[in-house]
Amino acid sequence: MLNIVLFGPPGAGKGTQSEKLINKYKLTHISTGDLFRKHLGEGTELGKLAQKYMDDGYLVPDEVVIGMVDDKIKETTDANGFIFDGFPRTVNQAEALDKLMNGKGTPISGMIALEVPFDELKKRLLERGKISGRADDQSEEKINNRIKVYQSETIPVSEFYKKQGKFTAVNGVGSIDDIFGKICGVIDGLQVQNNS
Numbered sequence: 585m586l587n588i589v590l591f592g593p594p595g596a597g598k599g600t601q602s603e604k605l606i607n608k609y610k611l612t613h614i615s616t617g618d619l620f621r622k623h624l625g626e627g628t629e630l631g632k633l634a635q636k637y638m639d640d641g642y643l644v645p646d647e648v649v650i651g652m653v654d655d656k657i658k659e660t661t662d663a664n665g666f667i668f669d670g671f672p673r674t675v676n677q678a679e680a681l682d683k684l685m686n687g688k689g690t691p692i693s694g695m696i697a698l699e700v701p702f703d704e705l706k707k708r709l710l711e712r713g714k715i716s717g718r719a720d721d722q723s724e725e726k727i728n729n730r731i732k733v734y735q736s737e738t739i740p741v742s743e744f745y746k747k748q749g750k751f752t753a754v755n756g757v758g759s760i761d762d763i764f765g766k767i768c769g770v771i772d773g774l775q776v777q778n779n780s
């Protein structure tokens with residue numbers, strides 16, 4: 585099984601690349617942001633709870649996110665593997681994910697981190713805001729807050745995977761296809777390691 589954590593700040597291109605990767609490698613996509621937006625759209629209690637945090641760019645509490653991911657993994661019985669997108673975002677979440685996946689006997693294969701300069705991220709998110717309708721893409725203040733939260737709470741997650749020798753950085757600036765090619769190169773290397 586191939587289990588990839590696709591990591592990077594908001595606006596790095598994780599969603600775009602995940603769509604291409606799930607088609608190529610037949611993986612199940614778990615995007616916690618998408619799952620929360622689905623709950624929000626359906627007006628569930630979980631959605632209402634998450635909205636309070638999402639609108640201003642704060643993280644939803646760990647136990648809520650971890651419970652949701654746990655349910656999603658358990659209900660997926662036919663996966664070749666998973667792409668985790670936007671999760672884990674705290675070291676607590678990374679530890680919980682390790683426990684879940686190690687418990688299934690299918691550990692995380694690797695983290696791929698998309699690196700994009702902060703000025704470029706801001707530009708991309710403001711552009712996306714014009715078409716996405718996402719409340720959290722609508723103002724520079726909210727975007728700055730998400731980047732600040734990323735720096736303080738999420739960057740330590742990359743250290744967690746570095747310590748396990750599972751971290752690879754990929755330059756997230758360039759054409760979608762070029763970046764996709766580089767990510768595939770990393771994944772193909774992981775598959776060779778898995779099979780040897």
Ligand code: AMP
Nearest residue numbers: 616617637638642643644649670671673
């Ligand atoms: P995203 O679509 O990944 O940018 O996520 C949108 C928002 O959903 C984030 O700004 C958070 O409020 C919330 N969210 C998504 N994933 C997580 C996570 N792993 N932990 C906490 N909050 C999350």
